[in-house]
Amino acid sequence: MSGFLEARGLTLKRGRREVLAGLDLSLNRGEVTVLLGPNGAGKSSLLAGLCGLLRPASGKVLLDGEDLSALSPAARARRIGFLPQTPEIAWPLEVRILVGLGRTPHIGARGLSGEDAQIIDAALAEAGAADLADRDASTLSGGERARVMIARVLAGEPDWLLADEPLAGLDPGCQIDAAQTLVRRARAGCGVVLTLHDLTLAARIADRVLVLAEGKLLADGPPEVALVPDVLARAFGVRTALRRGPEGVTVDILGRA
Amino acid sequence: MTRRRIVIAGLAGLVLVLAAASLILGRTSLPLADMLAHPEDPLWAVLVQLRLPRTLLALLIGAGLGLSGAALQGFTRNPLADPGVLGVSSCAALGAVLTLWLPFAFPLLQPLAAMAGALAGVGLLLGLSGSAGSMTVFLLAGVVLNTIAGAGVALALSLAPTPWAVNGIIDWLMGSLADRSLEDVTFAGPFILVGLGLLVLTGRALDALTLGESGAASLGIDLARTRALLAAGTALAVGAGVAVAGVIGFAGLVTPHLLRPLVGARPSGLLWPSALGGAAIVLAGDLAVRLTPSAAEVRLGVAMACLGGPFFLFLLLSLRRRLG
Numbered sequence: 272m273s274g275f276l277e278a279r280g281l282t283l284k285r286g287r288r289e290v291l292a293g294l295d296l297s298l299n300r301g302e303v304t305v306l307l308g309p310n311g312a313g314k315s316s317l318l319a320g321l322c323g324l325l326r327p328a329s330g331k332v333l334l335d336g337e338d339l340s341a342l343s344p345a346a347r348a349r350r351i352g353f354l355p356q357t358p359e360i361a362w363p364l365e366v367r368i369l370v371g372l373g374r375t376p377h378i379g380a381r382g383l384s385g386e387d388a389q390i391i392d393a394a395l396a397e398a399g400a401a402d403l404a405d406r407d408a409s410t411l412s413g414g415e416r417a418r419v420m421i422a423r424v425l426a427g428e429p430d431w432l433l434a435d436e437p438l439a440g441l442d443p444g445c446q447i448d449a450a451q452t453l454v455r456r457a458r459a460g461c462g463v464v465l466t467l468h469d470l471t472l473a474a475r476i477a478d479r480v481l482v483l484a485e486g487k488l489l490a491d492g493p494p495e496v497a498l499v500p501d502v503l504a505r506a507f508g509v510r511t512a513l514r515r516g517p518e519g520v521t522v523d524i525l526g527r528a
Numbered sequence: 529m530t531r532r533r534i535v536i537a538g539l540a541g542l543v544l545v546l547a548a549a550s551l552i553l554g555r556t557s558l559p560l561a562d563m564l565a566h567p568e569d570p571l572w573a574v575l576v577q578l579r580l581p582r583t584l585l586a587l588l589i590g591a592g593l594g595l596s597g598a599a600l601q602g603f604t605r606n607p608l609a610d611p612g613v614l615g616v617s618s619c620a621a622l623g624a625v626l627t628l629w630l631p632f633a634f635p636l637l638q639p640l641a642a643m644a645g646a647l648a649g650v651g652l653l654l655g656l657s658g659s660a661g662s663m664t665v666f667l668l669a670g671v672v673l674n675t676i677a678g679a680g681v682a683l684a685l686s687l688a689p690t691p692w693a694v695n696g697i698i699d700w701l702m703g704s705l706a707d708r709s710l711e712d713v714t715f716a717g718p719f720i721l722v723g724l725g726l727l728v729l730t731g732r733a734l735d736a737l738t739l740g741e742s743g744a745a746s747l748g749i750d751l752a753r754t755r756a757l758l759a760a761g762t763a764l765a766v767g768a769g770v771a772v773a774g775v776i777g778f779a780g781l782v783t784p785h786l787l788r789p790l791v792g793a794r795p796s797g798l799l800w801p802s803a804l805g806g807a808a809i810v811l812a813g814d815l816a817v818r819l820t821p822s823a824a825e826v827r828l829g830v831a832m833a834c835l836g837g838p839f840f841l842f843l844l845l846s847l848r849r850r851l852g
Contacts, residue, residue: 348748359740
């Protein structure tokens with residue numbers, strides 16, 4: 272249940288451009304951590320760095336104290352699941368087969384076993400996509416597609432689930448469903464790290480919020496600490512007001528700072 | 529799964545029937561019943577020396593084209609990918625043609641040069657298109673390769689040192705399986721088989737690539753290894769085929785398309801069926817050019833292009849809706 276994903280002096284580059292400079296960070300399993308920041312702040316790069324897809328220009332990423340780059344790609348993929356932004360589905364595969372791709376790092380030369388099939392069905396059910404199992408994935412609506420892609424990453428049974436804007440483009444109902452699925456996984460002991468743009472949604476689901484701007488960490492803490500007007504003004508250049516109600520925190524955006 | 533097995537069994541049966549027909553039928557059909565009764569019948573020489581190499585080469589080359597087409601389409605997530613369309617075959621032909629200017633020659637020179645050409649072609653293709661995975665960039669890279677290799681071969685043709693060289697170049701340009709020897713089979717066969725083996729190893733990575741490059745990488749797929757396997761496998765399978773039979777287009781494009789509705793779109797599930805399907809298509813095409821009553825035999829590469837061109841057009845029309 273306990274476990275850490277850490278960045279130590281992590282510097283990431285896209286081409287020659289430095290997108291993240293000397294970041295120190297320690298994330299805990301069992302928590303929902305939300306990464307916020309303006310477009311181009313380095314959120315996606317940080318996620319890619321934390322799951323080992325983007326090599327650090329300097330510094331390192333540690334998984335339970337072990338250097339991530341020392342793990343084989345398959346060993347890394349068994350422990351860290353990643354959902355890219357706007358996930359691609361290139362071929363009209365049956366949804367069950369697509370979700371089964373999440374088992375890739377676990378299966379040997381023999382292919383999917385009966386146990387794998389059970390895990391795939393459980394992942395489909397957990398993501399609320401059981402009724403889609405026999406559909407052609409290329410015919411799914413945006414909301415259905417998001418559920419299927421979340422089922423795909425759940426099927427890998429990762430210790431860490433990193434998702435880049437998993438709720439973008441979804442209607443409010445679908446956003447709540449998808450967010451709840453991810454929160455449930457965190458409560459079951461998985462470390463969940465997401466990027467979001469919706470500040471109120473972030474305030475409602477996050478145990479911890481990281482605000483990034485220009486490759487640096489502006490704030491790190493529970494929503495009521497990180498999502499304060501001063502931080503949001505510096506990160507996004509907007510004036511905001513925080514309201515606490517019975518449903519939780521709401522962030523009102525009042526205008527440009 | 530069972531459906532896929534039925535299709536594979538059916539394709540294997542079809543390949544066997546076509547291979548048998550390819551041995552027996554031709555301008556002179558062999559009376560197999562009589563021949564079996566007379567083991568010293570001189571017609572056996574026709575069967576072993578003339579027909580057998582042709583059948584084996586059609587099988588091997590067809591399997592190589594079908595499998596490399598399926599693997600290239602899977603890797604690029606692009607249903608228009610094919611070693612011919614993307615210029616890999618032309619690069620192999622250019623490699624073979626350039627050996628005519630070398631001051632030395634040895635038996636394996638042309639297959640090796642063709643494979644080197646094909647490898648350079650795949651390498652340039654993957655390099656030019658980068659990791660963007662854009663269908664447009666990939667096809668444009670293919671157009672560029674085809675243009676460069678085509679210009680090189682045309683230049684070679686106009687500067688050909690001897691009339692014999694002109695004929696040789698035309699042979700490579702317009703593929704044919706006529707008058708091949710068992711020696712050709714022993715040259716090309718092992719390379720094609722190794723190429724097939726390398727390409728089949730990409731199956732799981734190709735499946736994961738359905739989720740895009742970052743999706744596949746996050747599942748623990750080593751993309752550099754996949755790219756290397758694909759490049760080496762295609763270079764061996766296509767290059768060795770071009771060295772002995774010239775450019776035979778479209779089998780790699782057509783085969784996966786015909787099979788997707790039957791076995792599903794999963795890239796790994798398409799690999800073996802495409803090898804069998806490619807073998808069947810090239811065997812059938814070669815039988816067709818042999819049995820067509822014309823003064824001179826139509827070259828197989830030309831016949832395949834005549835069939836493949838309209839298919840390409842049909843594919844473009846059906847893809848236009850999706851791309852638009």
